[in-house]
Amino acid sequence: MPAESVPAARGPGRPRSSRTRTAILAAAVDLVTEGGLAALSMSSIAARAGVSRVTLYKWWSSPGAIVLDGLLDRSHSSIEHDPSASARDAIAAQMQALITLFTDDGPTAAAIRAVTARAESDAQLARDLREHWHRPRREVAADILRRGIRSGEVRPEIDVEATIDLLFAPIYHRLLVDHAPLGPELVDQLLALFNGFAEPAPRLTST
Known part of the structure; x- marks a missing residue:
């Protein structure tokens, strides 16, 4: 299931330009990476992207919402999994993909830290974070586990x-x-603590 984009608070006027949108999202993620939350405002994003603040407010409700949208754009592939894999392997792959996303992509790690911190004081951003970042990932993991229950692996x-x-x-x-x-x-360490995988059936030995 692909990750979703944050629904924009759209106003009247022409549809958003994909080039402008890309520039805005890149500017927001770059600013957070360079200076953290202190560098993030509608003014700073507009200046970096070369657009007006009016343009930003037509499409997003806050600087945090822009960063979250940029974050979602960068991370679609990190929740995909092979439906033919075992439940354990599929969960392990999803966990590893998340760790790789956070460790190999500095801007993504900085952005998720910033959005999480800003969500403490921004109720709408907190809802967006739960709905568009966490919920799709949890749904994929839940599907894997329920499939494992049906197959007897979990x-x-x-x-x-x-x-x-x-x-x-x-x-x-x-x-x-x-x-x-x-x-x-960390993936193997956490899976070793989880005792929810069914033990494989013992092999029958020939006599």
Whole structure:
């Protein structure tokens, strides 16, 4: 399921230019990467993108919403998975894709930190973050786990939503708090703590 874009607060006038939109989103993500939240305002984004603030307010409600939209544009592929993979491999791949996104793409990591921080004081941005960043990712993970339950790969008694929290929350915690390295080894460590995968059936030996 592809990630969604933040719905723009559209006003009257001509449809947005894709070139202008791309310039605005790039400007917002660049500003956050360079200077964090302090560098982010409608004025600074407009100046960097070469547009007017009126243009920004026609399409977005706040600077944070622009950054979130730019973030979604950069990260569509990070929630895709192979439907033929086992439940464990599919979940592991989704976890690894998120870690790779945060560790290999500095602007994306800076943007998610900034948007998360700004969402504390911006109720609309908080809703957008939940609806357009977190919800699609959680839905994909939930689909993988429920498919695993149906196939017998995942224990049927697990709580799907709690399992998603268990496996993915530590990734965000390390990104936001930076108390420990965020690396690929974390995937195996977290999956080892999760006991919801069914044990493989024992092999029958010939006599």
